[in-house]
Amino acid sequence: MREGTPRRKAGPGAVLPGGRETRPVSSRDRDENAGFRARRGLGRAGVYLAVWIGIVIMIVPFVWMISTSLKSPIEILSFPPTWIPTGHYLEVTEDQWIEVYVVSRDEAAGTVTVQPVESVDEPAGVPAAEGEMTVDESRVDDRIRLRFRNYVEAWNQAPFARYYFNTIFVTLFVVAGVLVTSSLAAYAFARMKFWGRDNIFVLFLSMMMVPQPVYIVPSYIILVKLGMIDTYQALIVPWIAHIFSIFLLRQHFKTIPNDLYDAAIIDGCSRFGFLWRVMLPLSKAVLVAVVIFTIVGTWNSFLWPLVMTNTPEVRPLQVGLARFSQEQGTNHELMMAAAAFSIAPLIVAYFFAQKQIIQSLATSGMKS
Amino acid sequence: MTWLDRLKRKKAMDPVTAALYLVPAGVIVVVFRMVPIASAFILSFFDVKMGRIRGFVGLAQYGRLFQDPTFWSSLGTTSYYVLGVVPISLFLSLFIAVLLNQKLKGLGFYRTVYFLPVVTSLVAVSMVWKWIFHPRLGLLNYFLSLLGGGSLQWLEEPRGIFEMMAGGLGWSWWPDGLAGPSLALVAVIVVSIWRGMGYNIVIFLAGLQNIPDQYYEAARIDGANNRQVFWKVTWPLLSPTTFYVLLSTTIVSFQVFTQIYLMTGPPVGGPMGTTKVIVYYLFEKGFDAGGNMGYASAVALILFMIILSLTLLQRRIVERRVYY
Structure with a gap:
């Protein structure tokens, strides 16, 4: 299983096994090859496409693992799932933000029902129901929030x-x-x-x-x-x-x-x-x-x-x-x-x- | 003592010195390999409970084994698994290897990525895929919903896939015997293919790179197209590699355990026992339920016989077609 085995090149004029000689490349051959290469160019795109589909399939489970590992227990439950773990923040007063869970969204009314996350240091869990409030969508901001705490936990x-x-x-x-x-x-x-x-x-x-x-x-x-x-x-x-x-x-x-x-x-x-x-x-x-x-x-x-x-x-x-x-x-x-x-x-x-x-x-x- | 004497002495037969060098490995191999393998054979004729030998029972355990429907269904499940994993894995990895062999830029990168799952522990891989297959929140059902499909139960689906396909075509009746592997088992098959492909790709790539360029060029000059080049040059010259990959994938597949243990159930082997493979059956009998180790040894011996005869059979059939 050695890699990089020297590949024997058989260029024009090289003697093939059996004693036959390859023809030297003439100008006519080159023209034929041009058409051949164009078709192969298209094939080459297909090759890359197939290889990349495979690459994505190989990688996605790892990405999904890392992504999930950085989410909050609430975000896990969201469907469709998010790729980048996102935290929701509510503006309480000017420039004062607290983290909240989004309970539901009302697209038509433009409001969001949220619950405050009690404290960042508290163990994961669903917060008490009494904190629920419905606020205007503009007051809630989504930011990337990576919960490295999951690893410690x-x-x-x-x-x-x-x-x-x-x-x-x-x-x-x-x-x-x-x-x-x-x-x-x-x-x-x-x-x-x-x-x-x-x-x-x-x-x-x-x-x-x-x-x-x-x-x-x-x-x-x-x-x-x-x-x-x-x-x-x-x-x-x-x-x-x-x-x-x-x-x-x-x-x-x-x-x-x-x-x-x-x-x-x-x-x-x-x-x-x-x-x-x-x-x-x-x-x-x-x-x-x-x-x-x-x-x-x-x-x-x-x-x-x-x-x-x-x-x-x-x-x-x-x-x-x-x-x-x-x-x-x-x-x-x-x-x-x-x-x-x-x-x-x-x-x-x-x-x-x-x-x-x-x-x-x-x-x-x-x-x- | 002259140098010649010294040389003669050192080159002479010296069983004592040789034995000293062999002892460390030899003792381990004898105690932890040879003796266990021989005992597996002997134990299958004894009643052994929780590590204690209770008495000789002759062939009684084989008799009970052959009458146990769970044993037969576990054999069936294992066969489905092997028949699912081996051809698809072989085809896909050969396909990717042939693509990668076309002097692609970044070959090293592609190979590294395809091989990544091989280095990852099966336990972790199984956990991640179980989550991907989650019926409600899983990634796969999300992708299906993007494509406009309904969600599937994946690891919790005991129905056979052929039966499900027939159902999808609107047929209300489908023969029980032809239900095929459960969707749950298919999910496990997918994971095994995903995890093992990189290894096969690397082996195929090495095989492909051993085929001298001259053959390809000669074929091109004679006007062969891509398909002809593959079937007339690549395929026959690659046959020893293909044979090796076929054999090793089959042997490994027969021993599947970890994926089943982590992804299915509870109870393991579920839903409705449709993913209970032979090694899990062995594990369950020998270590879980009362530790019936004589019985488990009988299972082990059957497993060994199957793997051995398949190896010999494949060698027989393929040997004639392998071009060396």
């Missing part, structure tokens, strides 16, 4: 700080573990001779083909027997060996010439020293790929931690978010805020290193 309604910590903690350990165990095992598979090496390797690879739901029940029982259920170990230990990483590293280690190994050994380098000082520094690109897909995989994993944890002390972010979503029910603005701050770290990282991340995740899928 969502954060505080569930132990998200703990969930965040758990996910980061688990991810760090899994990444470190995968790096250590995979490098060692890949080194053994690539460089050492021992009985049954290739059979063991094939056996490892075949394990990779078995989908997680198939072995999750026995895994649960094993973790119960080991006393690991509802501990960090349940989320870390089973995942610190990653077969695909071993495979990737082994393939890469095999490309490093044997002469290098011989030379290093003659110079008095130990086996481990060769791995540490020569092999790993030469495998930086592969190691980065391993780190990336391990982070993304651990951060986003759901079924495993859902089954293996049941207290907030060890519960990772995704499971916490799912619980929050099921508990909240109708507070869509809080749910969207929680969704937004849960995906934020990976999205930010993605924008800084999208090329590496795309490449790493595309590789991680290429199992078969």
Whole structure:
């Protein structure tokens, strides 16, 4: 999955496979091409249109998530929905504005029925009905009002700080573990001779083909027997060996010439020293790929931690978010805020290193 | 000791050293992969409740499983899901990839955006889409109203889409067996396609860029039009990539869980059980209702058999047509 593979250009006069030669471009050809290009120009607009429709479909859910996360609970209920969160303000006296909720609008009479929002600091909720008043439309002004408070509120309604910590903690350990165990095992598979090496390797690879739901029940029982259920170990230990990483590293280690190994050994380098000082520094690109897909995989994993944890002390972010979503029910603005701050770290990282991340995740899928 | 001795010694077979290097990964793989996979097979013949083995029951659990209508309907639902996701996702991502491969300006940007959902957690994605599908306040019904359509119940609609279409045409009667996947399941299918497309696009793009330009130019010189170029050059040369995407999308689709768990219900699998897929059925049996883990293992084994045989079948059928 290398990008930027050099594209072989076959210009005029180039020899095509089969020994045929392309004709040099004559002036007649150019004229024909002009008409062709005009038609293609129209096609090109269509191409851009199709691509952009797709782009909009990809982006809209994210925009909608952010937009919702910044609205007031009242604005959520407005249909048709607003894209830019808007607050309504009523002019009480000259240059004195208070925020109000719009209860209803009477287009014909030009009046608006509003309720004052008691206090900006008060928790979200529908204000008392007695505040309702009908005023002239001109006294109400709409301004963009982004309710960042939703994020604080969502954060505080569930132990998200703990969930965040758990996910980061688990991810760090899994990444470190995968790096250590995979490098060692890949080194053994690539460089050492021992009985049954290739059979063991094939056996490892075949394990990779078995989908997680198939072995999750026995895994649960094993973790119960080991006393690991509802501990960090349940989320870390089973995942610190990653077969695909071993495979990737082994393939890469095999490309490093044997002469290098011989030379290093003659110079008095130990086996481990060769791995540490020569092999790993030469495998930086592969190691980065391993780190990336391990982070993304651990951060986003759901079924495993859902089954293996049941207290907030060890519960990772995704499971916490799912619980929050099921508990909240109708507070869509809080749910969207929680969704937004849960995906934020990976999205930010993605924008800084999208090329590496795309490449790493595309590789991680290429199992078969 | 001369350098030659040292070299000989280091190159000789050394099972002990090799074992030391293999132990850390090996122990984990054996304890948390091999043993569980083997036990899934064995456990399906035992009565296991809440993690305790109560006794050998032979094939009794398979017997009960095959008599459970919920099991069959969950298989049906999963098939609908796979048949919905795989072809559409394949078609759309190939379509977009071919468009993006025409040396568009800003390819990097387009690719980044299409890939964005892949990096986003499925939990968050499901929450956002559930809100988009909201029957009263959702964005999708708003768009429908802009287009002059009526609002739909989306995730709360148990009726099959073919039945609904027939209803839309004014037919009052439609055979039950042909109702098709519920609109709720279709909504989940849409989300899965949206989320997985970027990945397939990236794979297709890589495949397309591996096709040498000469073939295209040769075809053009021979007077081939766009359609001919696609079917005679791109499609056959891309077939290994297409085959890979087909296989991996199918395998992943069979294991759908998170979207169902977060978007449907309550209770999960609703409305009227029309979105209860096989992995959720497994989860429910094994971890929710009384923890009948032997039974869940039987389900797991059936799932494994299905995925395995589909993989082999696809390999068989497609292999002959794949141009290498």
